[in-house]
Structures are given as C-alpha cells and as structure tokens.
Amino acid sequence: MALVPEPGGEQKVDPALLPPVVQAGLPNVLLLGDSISIGYTLPVRAQLAGTANVHRPPYNCAHTRTGLEKNAEMLGQTRWDVIHFNYGLHDMKLIDGVNQVPLQEYTANLKMLARGYQAAARRVVWCSTTPVPEDNLSPPRNAKDAPLYNHAAAGVMDELKIPTHDLFAFAQARVAEIQCPMNVHFTEAGSAALATSVAAAIRTALVS
Secondary structure (H helix, E strand, O other): OOEEEOOOOOEEEOHHHOOOOOOOOOOEEEEEOOHHHHHHHHHHHHHOOOOOEEEOOOOOOOOHHHHHHOHHHHHOOOOEEEEEEOOOOOOOOEEOOEEOOOHHHHHHHHHHHHHHHHHHEEEEEEEOOOOOOOOOOOOOOOOOHHHHHHHHHHHHHHHHOOOEEOHHHHHHOOHHHHEOOOOOOEOHHHHHHHHHHHHHHHHHHHHO
C-alpha cells in the first residue's frame, strides 16, 4: 500500500488506496491499473457517488505479470458489475534497453487477464495506456511504445469483444495542459480530467 510523506516526516496511506464507503444496492466497479489509475481513483469515486461503489486494489497493479500473479487477490470474491482495467506503462518500461514485458508476452498476458475478467464481471472495459512524453524519463520509456502496446491491446480486445476506452486519445488531445513535464504522470487537475473520461466510460458500461 502506497505511503504519502507528511510534513513532520510521518507517513500515511494514500487515500486513493483505501476501500470505498460501500452503499448497499449500488453496482460494484473495480478499477485496475498503475499509478495513473491511482491518480484518478478518488475523482472517479466522487463523480460516481450514488451511482456505483468504486473499488481498486490497495496497491499499484504494475505490469501484466503482476496482474497474473495477483489475479485472484485483485478480483476477490465479488461478482463485479464493471471491471475497468489497464496495463502498459510498467510493461513497456525499459530495463537495460529492453521492455520489462516484451510486446509478444504482453499480448499473451493481456488475453489471459481479459478472459478472467470476463468470467468475473458483467461488463469489462479496456482502458488504453496514456501517452509517454518524448523526454529523458526515469525510469526510461520509449514514447513510440505506447501506440504499439495500445495497438496490440486493441487486437486482443477486438477478438474478445471487449470495448476500448481510449484514454490515450483523450489525454493526447490535451497532454500539454494535463501531464507533468518530463513525466508519465499527470497534474492533480490532469487526473481529474482523466477521471471525467473514466467515469463516463463506466456509466456507459453500467447501462449497456
């Protein structure tokens, strides 16, 4: 569980990683993703208050290998109404110049994960990976990999008839305004903007 430094040196749990206040009778939604999704979790909960209980694992879901390793733990015993998920930024991270999870393995892993999510939820939505800046990033990533990984993911989702929420396109259209400089992460206002798009995609899935 991620800890946030406090001014006095003590640390507290990131509130986005705490469980939601569950309202009986509402549909249950599971957000799966890395730190980008952690950033938009709280504003998504706020936007869907009274509409759905929005859950997420109490940690960064990282890459597809983590997704497979912790799959049962992440899904729990709930029969989900919607699972909205993303993997990509950690998969494409460069270690000694090589992607942490190569594209072919990423595609195979994603297919296994997506099939499992279909068995665990009424509706599943794939969320495309947000843009990677053309900067000297730490940890290093190649900006050209985001479209490649998204294209591979789109092929998997088309095959499994899972809709794609194109958060990449949404973010790319306003990236100079909402993304932190030389960073894959987003400003607080940027995460709130992403949340608007995510919440809209979830609302659509809930009524479909």
